[in-house]
Amino acid sequence: MNLHQTVAAEAEAAFAAAGIAGNPVVLQPAKNADFGDFQINGVMGAAKKAKQNPRELAQKVADALAGNAVVESAEVAGPGFINLRLNAAFLAQNIEAALLDGHLNVRQTAEPQTVVIDYSSPNLAKEMHVGHLRSSIIGDSLNRVLSYLGHKVIAQNHVGDWGTQFGMLVAYMVAQQQENAEFELADLEQFYRNAKIRFDEDEAFADTAREYVVKLQGGDEAVLALWRQFVDVSLQHAQAVYDTLGLKLTPDDVAGESKYNDDLQTVVDDLSAKGLAVDDAGAKVVFLDEFKNQDGEPAAFIVQKQGGGFLYASTDLACVRYRVGRLNADRLLYVVDTRQKLHFEQLFTTSRKAGYLPENVSAEFIGFGTMMGKDGKPFKTRSGDTVKLVDLLDEAVERATALVQSKNTGLDEKQAAEIGRTVGIAAVKYADLSKNRSSDYVFDWEAMLSFEGNTAPYLQYAYTRVQSVMRRAGEWNQQAAVVLDAPLEKQLAVELLKFEDVLQSVAETSYPHYLAGYLYQVATLFSRFYEACPILKAEGARRETRLQLAKLTGDTLKQGLDLLGIDTLEVM
Numbered sequence: 001m002n003l004h005q006t007v008a009a010e011a012e013a014a015f016a017a018a019g020i021a022g023n024p025v026v027l028q029p030a031k032n033a034d035f036g037d038f039q040i041n042g043v044m045g046a047a048k049k050a051k052q053n054p055r056e057l058a059q060k061v062a063d064a065l066a067g068n069a070v071v072e073s074a075e076v077a078g079p080g081f082i083n084l085r086l087n088a089a090f091l092a093q094n095i096e097a098a099l100l101d102g103h104l105n106v107r108q109t110a111e112p113q114t115v116v117i118d119y120s121s122p123n124l125a126k127e128m129h130v131g132h133l134r135s136s137i138i139g140d141s142l143n144r145v146l147s148y149l150g151h152k153v154i155a156q157n158h159v160g161d162w163g164t165q166f167g168m169l170v171a172y173m174v175a176q177q178q179e180n181a182e183f184e185l186a187d188l189e190q191f192y193r194n195a196k197i198r199f200d201e202d203e204a205f206a207d208t209a210r211e212y213v214v215k216l217q218g219g220d221e222a223v224l225a226l227w228r229q230f231v232d233v234s235l236q237h238a239q240a241v242y243d244t245l246g247l248k249l250t251p252d253d254v255a256g257e258s259k260y261n262d263d264l265q266t267v268v269d270d271l272s273a274k275g276l277a278v279d280d281a282g283a284k285v286v287f288l289d290e291f292k293n294q295d296g297e298p299a300a301f302i303v304q305k306q307g308g309g310f311l312y313a314s315t316d317l318a319c320v321r322y323r324v325g326r327l328n329a330d331r332l333l334y335v336v337d338t339r340q341k342l343h344f345e346q347l348f349t350t351s352r353k354a355g356y357l358p359e360n361v362s363a364e365f366i367g368f369g370t371m372m373g374k375d376g377k378p379f380k381t382r383s384g385d386t387v388k389l390v391d392l393l394d395e396a397v398e399r400a401t402a403l404v405q406s407k408n409t410g411l412d413e414k415q416a417a418e419i420g421r422t423v424g425i426a427a428v429k430y431a432d433l434s435k436n437r438s439s440d441y442v443f444d445w446e447a448m449l450s451f452e453g454n455t456a457p458y459l460q461y462a463y464t465r466v467q468s469v470m471r472r473a474g475e476w477n478q479q480a481a482v483v484l485d486a487p488l489e490k491q492l493a494v495e496l497l498k499f500e501d502v503l504q505s506v507a508e509t510s511y512p513h514y515l516a517g518y519l520y521q522v523a524t525l526f527s528r529f530y531e532a533c534p535i536l537k538a539e540g541a542r543r544e545t546r547l548q549l550a551k552l553t554g555d556t557l558k559q560g561l562d563l564l565g566i567d568t569l570e571v572m
Helices: 003-017 043-050 054-065 088-100 130-148 164-179 188-201 203-217 221-245 257-273 312-325 338-354 389-407 413-433 456-473 487-496 499-509 513-532 540-563
Strands: 027-029 038-040 071-077 081-086 114-118 152-156 277-280 283-292 298-304 331-337 362-368
Touching: 003 027, 003 054, 003 071, 003 081, 003 499, 043 054, 054 071, 054 081, 081 088, 088 487, 088 540, 114 130, 130 152, 130 221, 130 331, 130 362, 130 389, 130 413, 130 499, 130 540, 152 312, 164 188, 164 203, 164 221, 188 203, 188 221, 203 221, 221 389, 221 413, 257 277, 257 283, 257 298, 257 312, 257 338, 277 298, 283 338, 298 312, 298 338, 312 331, 312 338, 331 338, 338 362, 389 413, 413 456, 413 513, 456 513, 456 540, 487 513, 487 540, 499 513, 499 540, 513 540
Parallel strands: 114 152, 114 331, 331 362
Antiparallel strands: 027 038, 038 081, 071 081, 277 283, 283 298
8 A cells, every 4th residue: 555645635625624725745754653653734825815814724734634444643733733543553553464465555556667677788898896786786676666556667788798899808808718728708997908908019919999989890600609708698697796786687688789780771771861960170069058058058968089980878768769759758767877967868869859768758867876985085905906796695695694593693604604694695786786886885884784783683673573573473364354553653653554655756856865775774673673562472462463563564574675685594
């Protein structure tokens, strides 16, 4: 159920009864549970428009809400705020429904969309590094949430698998195979560095590399075969990282730059025919009045270089055409470093003008900040090199395993390794997803692996504690009627019933940290409930109710963490 919508509908009816229909309700969760579950803030604005006393008007609204099937009480506070307490029977009914429903009473959307999400998108010339982490896990979480709500999600891993650098790499591969028949491509990063050094220092090799670029772009089968070999090995490296991270991405989701080669000239010709792309110093350029350069002139969006070469802009335009025309997208999400915002804004504007992006299709730039070290600079190794993502994940598992062993000395080596792997990967992912994606954040091993505060280990432990309660409970009636008496029982019930609200917010805004924050709130509230409201020592209907609240807490934590791409453990 959507709790916020349900309460808002009751408030709107009360506004109408008080003679202020059509005014915004401004409903929000209460900041202090001592005063209620929700608060209405919209009466003051309505009173000003109607030239009425705000407290008197607020009392009229409160009177219209009193004794409602949803609202138990409505009390006026301050200059015209209204504090709402929800009806215990209403809460109990919906808790029972969530327990019986296999989807936690989260409704499927009435208007499912086809959502294409562009995420991860590593350059296949190099191994994945920490800079690819945010795009990969944010995109994965959005994929999970939107799918859970009933949308058709198509993942697109727009890998960099084309361009002049691949001529260099293919040429270097040929040279290595000639020198060593047993040569196998292993360390991508080192291979790239060696190729680049030779390209910069050996003019004859550089000329050969340029020849390979021409052959590659011309469709030479022998060169294409070598290129495919390099791409296949690179994709295997990437997939191994995705599997370690537990992402939904598969090889079937790969749609690299090379996919659109045949359409690039067609796009440029089409833009020219429509009068959008014009000749400028030998290049094809779309001038956009919506964006100004430093001289106040229309910004230049270059779609073809001098000499006929193509750019990211050319490929991205072909991408939009394909995703709308062939994949039938209703919504496009690009999970990309925030520094590329201008490029995508210009891409969307050009696509609209060209007709590639109709008005009924939304295109959204889902920008994210940089992972920073404690020194306030982008996260690097001690030597200043970019950190390989696989190395970061290996270290996370090692640190988590050692931590788990120190906290539970009774675990055997295999158990500790399994728990350490789950906790370590979760810690890295949650540390990122729990932060506002728009901001930079500081990478801190100690903070992310802590069992206290808003961390993955804390949430994973909260789940295992719930499961421990359920195991110790033995046989109990899971269909018993829920009867909410204690304040913390009601408070926990209200929070659990906000699950759909939160998922809708994530789906609409593409901010996964809303879900992370919600799960942390559920876990901390359960901890308070657990201490104040004995579960296993309670008797009769009270015991059954508290067990049901515990079960729904566990189910919500497990499902919510899964939507963030994080695994839970039955025992820690």
